[in-house]
Amino acid sequence: MLLSMEHLRKEYPNGKIAVDDFNLEVDRGEFIAFIGTSGSGKTTTMRMINRMLNQTSGTIKINGKDISKMDPVKLRRSIGYVIQNTGLMPHMTIQENIEMVPKLLGWSKEKREEQAHKMIALAQLPDEMLQRYPGELSGGQQQRIGVVRALAADQELILMDEPFGALDPITRESLQDLVKHLQRDLGKTFIFVTHDMDEALNLSTKVVIMSQGKQVQVDTPENILRHPANEFVTNLIGEERLIRAQPNILTVSQIMLTNPAAITPDKTLEDAIEQMHERRVDTLLVTDKDNVLQGFVDLDDINRIADAHTPVSRFTQDRVFYVKANALIGDTVDRILKKGVKNVPVVDEDKHLVGIVTRTALVDIVYDALHGAPDANEKPASPINADIHAAATREGGEMPQ
Amino acid sequence: MMHFLATYGTQLLSKTGQHLLISAAALGLGVIVAVPLGILLTRMKHGANLVMSLAGVLQTIPAMALLAMMIPIFGIGSTPAIVALFIYSLLPILRNTYLGMQGVSPTVRDAAKGMGMTWWQMMTQAEIPLAAPVIMSGIRLSATYVIAWATLASYIGAGGLGDFIFNGLNLYRSDLILGGSIPVILLALLVDYLLGKVERAVMPKPLR
Ligand SMILES: Nc1ncnc2c1ncn2[C@@H]1O[C@H](COP(=O)(O)OP(=O)(O)OP(=O)(O)O)[C@@H](O)[C@H]1O
Ligand SMILES: [Mg+2]
Numbered sequence: 001m002l003l004s005m006e007h008l009r010k011e012y013p014n015g016k017i018a019v020d021d022f023n024l025e026v027d028r029g030e031f032i033a034f035i036g037t038s039g040s041g042k043t044t045t046m047r048m049i050n051r052m053l054n055q056t057s058g059t060i061k062i063n064g065k066d067i068s069k070m071d072p073v074k075l076r077r078s079i080g081y082v083i084q085n086t087g088l089m090p091h092m093t094i095q096e097n098i099e100m101v102p103k104l105l106g107w108s109k110e111k112r113e114e115q116a117h118k119m120i121a122l123a124q125l126p127d128e129m130l131q132r133y134p135g136e137l138s139g140g141q142q143q144r145i146g147v148v149r150a151l152a153a154d155q156e157l158i159l160m161d162e163p164f165g166a167l168d169p170i171t172r173e174s175l176q177d178l179v180k181h182l183q184r185d186l187g188k189t190f191i192f193v194t195h196d197m198d199e200a201l202n203l204s205t206k207v208v209i210m211s212q213g214k215q216v217q218v219d220t221p222e223n224i225l226r227h228p229a230n231e232f233v234t235n236l237i238g239e240e241r242l243i244r245a246q247p248n249i250l251t252v253s254q255i256m257l258t259n260p261a262a263i264t265p266d267k268t269l270e271d272a273i274e275q276m277h278e279r280r281v282d283t284l285l286v287t288d289k290d291n292v293l294q295g296f297v298d299l300d301d302i303n304r305i306a307d308a309h310t311p312v313s314r315f316t317q318d319r320v321f322y323v324k325a326n327a328l329i330g331d332t333v334d335r336i337l338k339k340g341v342k343n344v345p346v347v348d349e350d351k352h353l354v355g356i357v358t359r360t361a362l363v364d365i366v367y368d369a370l371h372g373a374p375d376a377n378e379k380p381a382s383p384i385n386a387d388i389h390a391a392a393t394r395e396g397g398e399m400p401q
Numbered sequence: 402m403m404h405f406l407a408t409y410g411t412q413l414l415s416k417t418g419q420h421l422l423i424s425a426a427a428l429g430l431g432v433i434v435a436v437p438l439g440i441l442l443t444r445m446k447h448g449a450n451l452v453m454s455l456a457g458v459l460q461t462i463p464a465m466a467l468l469a470m471m472i473p474i475f476g477i478g479s480t481p482a483i484v485a486l487f488i489y490s491l492l493p494i495l496r497n498t499y500l501g502m503q504g505v506s507p508t509v510r511d512a513a514k515g516m517g518m519t520w521w522q523m524m525t526q527a528e529i530p531l532a533a534p535v536i537m538s539g540i541r542l543s544a545t546y547v548i549a550w551a552t553l554a555s556y557i558g559a560g561g562l563g564d565f566i567f568n569g570l571n572l573y574r575s576d577l578i579l580g581g582s583i584p585v586i587l588l589a590l591l592v593d594y595l596l597g598k599v600e601r602a603v604m605p606k607p608l609r
Contacts, residue, residue, distance in 0.1 A: 087512030091605030
């Protein structure tokens, strides 16, 4: 555990309770995103971590050590910090700005200079810019310097308060890639405040959704998309995004029908035809007595056989295409659609038959994910969407049809 | 003119020296006291206004009266003069230091602290450098005041260029009055010019 926050509470002198009973455990190498409405206490929470603010009550521990017992100056030097409004020193050159923390930490001049060159490259800005002053840079360029300044001293934990707010989409994406790389490949830990839901969902290992000083939901991006805790979260994520995300969060089991028409191999042709008639289908899945999928029988094949007492096993086709119940739709949809089959049997880990997916249900989901619901504001957009949405918000939900 | 210089040349030099010395001492003391006090005031929630108006009141005491009030405490000579001029120098420096420090953007202060600067490092590496031009212009203003008022110091026996002027007044000698006044004016202009240079020098490069 790198960082733990327990029952944190912050009441400002004016009586405003900005953070109330905040709890969070952060492992090394995690990427935590704070997201929430303006004034929900994100900055306040973040600033308690490096003691820019002292909590009213509760404890924060870093590597098991209570930070209220640490020297705040040393603590701050050990944590990278990108402040909300960039905060470059206007009277220092870009190089001096980048070297600030390394200098405070007593790095040698050569090492600092080397790091400054490395950091300006990381910010994707020309090396000559090191000699300029912040006032001579554009807002976006300043923000990039603000980000790399927080990385310059190579700290393990980095706090970022809306670091990419003023950036164009291309620069923003490349900086997002950069921090993601630092987290995933170098094991740095990030705590990150953003107003951009896509950014939060794409970058983080854990999202903390805040409203009015309280945590509304703390979970992985997948789980938040799958089970938004309440309407506030749903609204924050946006209907549109929930629909788009479906292929990547819905599993096959959540959209399958659970009573597939099936028959055992020891039954006769007569039985098969009767069951097809009853269920009004032209194929039957064949399972053994333990419900393990064996293959299927097709009405066309049956027609060619005269004897009504022939066992089903004689004309079972064993080359059957099936999918696993816990597979993500996004991962299987291509294969299913390419096969051109109407229905695909769904099996569990031991190949027991558990359901069937129809091509229509799949197509609907894929279509919505690609193009958005017909009108995302007007919910439910179509009966099928409504069902899928219901399925998405209910654990193991089935799709009634 | 030549005649005046020939007669009073050496005296003029020594009086100018005295004048400068008194002014510099008063101004130096003023800087030593008012700059830290001004910084301190920005750290206090209350009291800034009180101290500032107190300094304002001191400023309004007529110079002659202030000098006279020094005599019972410090006797006569340059000490009471320096103290009185020091009191006059306080307000402009105090006010500008206070305003200059207040003018440092909270974001900058926040960033300096957030990067892990100690209080002293924040002061010397961020806030004071950024407030320096405003503080310097306060010091510059004080300097001109002090040089002008140092003329009155002669009244309590502190010497300086005021000696010429007071003698001139007593003896109805306009050459002595001018001989004292013109150097005071030149001195004030020169010091103002030089401190203006300093002000520019301490200004952070990108703000020049
Ligand atoms: N110094 C302060 N004194 C009193 N109240 C404050 C102070 N700082 C913040 N607040 C209040 O505390 C609440 C939380 O503020 P905070 O800055 O943590 O919000 P935030 O989630 O970061 O918002 P934003 O997204 O706008 O940056 C707000 O209601 C704010 O008005
Ligand atoms: Mg904020």
